[in-house]
Amino acid sequence: MAKEITFYIDQVECTAEDGCFITDAARTNGIYIPTLCNYPGLKPAGSCRVCTVKVNQRHLTACTTPVAEGMEIEVDTAELNDMRRAVVELMFTEGNHFCPACEKSGNCELQALAYRFKIMVPRFPFQFNKRDIDASHPKIFHDHNRCIQCKRCIRAIKDEQGKSVFAFKKRATDIRINLDHRLGENLSDELAEKAMEVCPVGSILVKGKGFITPIGERKYDKIPIGESRNVI
Ligand code: SF4
Numbered sequence: 001m002a003k004e005i006t007f008y009i010d011q012v013e014c015t016a017e018d019g020c021f022i023t024d025a026a027r028t029n030g031i032y033i034p035t036l037c038n039y040p041g042l043k044p045a046g047s048c049r050v051c052t053v054k055v056n057q058r059h060l061t062a063c064t065t066p067v068a069e070g071m072e073i074e075v076d077t078a079e080l081n082d083m084r085r086a087v088v089e090l091m092f093t094e095g096n097h098f099c100p101a102c103e104k105s106g107n108c109e110l111q112a113l114a115y116r117f118k119i120m121v122p123r124f125p126f127q128f129n130k131r132d133i134d135a136s137h138p139k140i141f142h143d144h145n146r147c148i149q150c151k152r153c154i155r156a157i158k159d160e161q162g163k164s165v166f167a168f169k170k171r172a173t174d175i176r177i178n179l180d181h182r183l184g185e186n187l188s189d190e191l192a193e194k195a196m197e198v199c200p201v202g203s204i205l206v207k208g209k210g211f212i213t214p215i216g217e218r219k220y221d222k223i224p225i226g227e228s229r230n231v232i
Contacts, residue, residue, distance in 0.1 A: 007071040022062035022073060023051055032226035033075055034084055034113055036091075036200050037150035038063040045151050050084050050113070059083075081117065088113050089122035096131060096145035097201070103210050104202030106218025110148060111201075112225035129173070137179055139192040139207055147177050147203040156198045157191055159183050165191070177203075 002017035009031050016025035021044060026033045037048035046061035053062045054074040062075075074080065091097075091110060099105050131144040153166040154177065165187065169178040187195075195204045215221065 005067060005069040007067045007069070007073065009073045009075050010077075011072075016067055018069070019066050022053060022060075022065050022067055025067045026062065026073075026075065031075065033062045034116070034226065035063055036109055036113070036148060037152060039152050039156065039198055039200075042152060042155045042198075045155065048087065048148070048150055050087050052080060052083055054080060084113075085117040085119065086123070088117060089119060089124055091148045092119070093122050093124045093126045094129065095148065096129065098145075102146065102202040103205050104146075104199075106215050106221040107213075108202060108220070109200035109225060112220040115220070116225055131176075134179065135207075137181065137184060137187075139187055139189070140179060140184070140195065141205040141207050142179055143203050143205070144176055145203075146201045148201055149175060149177060150200060151177075152198045152200065153177060153195055153204060157195045159186075166195075 002019060004015050005018045006013060006015050007025070008014065009026055009029065012029075012031070014025065014029040014031070016028055020028075023033050023035055023038055023044075033051050033053065035048065035051040037045050038051065044061075044063040046064035049061060051062040052059050053065075054060075054077070055065070055071060062073075067073075088110065092114065097110070099108070099111050102108065102111075105111060131147075133144065134142040149168075154164045154168070157165045159165055163183055164180075165184045166177050166179055169176045192206050196206045196209075
């Protein structure tokens with residue numbers, strides 16, 4: 001069994017198993033650190049930067065940094081919250097997010113964080129990038145307008161040989177997450193559901209399953225993100 005260590009989050013004494021990542025260690029101590037690319041059970045990627053914390057004056061991603069004995073971590077500060085808010089604003093301006101018309105509204109982590117950070121108007125100009133929608137797969141509707149490139153789908157959805165069904169295509173501003181139609185040919189209903197579940201936004205939707213849970217009764221309609229007992 002791993003050794004228990006003591007560390008501090010915003011000067012509150014916490015304990016966790018040695019070697020566990022800051023986001024997980026915070027959660028076990030009832031402290032929420034916002035994140036969009038991190039997901040329970042998936043290898044952390046540190047790609048969205050929303051979980052950025054400060055340790056010894058250095059900015060680090062909490063999902064990829066293990067806690068250490070005596071570590072002092074700053075999480076809930078005005079500077080860090082403004083950085084997180086700026087990242088969320090960038091995501092809204094870079095993509096085309098139309099929350100009222102999205103099936104994921106109320107279950108969307110990006111939308112929930114926008115509410116948490118009280119974002120009304122982003123400080124950055126909207127890009128209005130042209131993105132396509134891929135509705136050619138029999139089970140999955142893939143809207144590139146809403147993708148935040150968190151790579152959760154790449155890490156979570158694999159075929160029987162362990163190959164990722166989703167992959168990056170192109171580079172820089174043209175970058176896309178694509179569903180490999182050959183690998184995804186026999187995608188089971190369970191994996192299609194899982195893909196929709198792991199996607200933090202409404203980029204991956206399962207066809208024919210819309211609005212089973214009415215708007216107003218969804219996850220973050222009831223409890224704002226980070227405020228449930230298990231702080232997820
Ligand atoms: S499709 Fe969804 S899960 Fe995949 S990278 Fe885009 S936002 Fe993340």
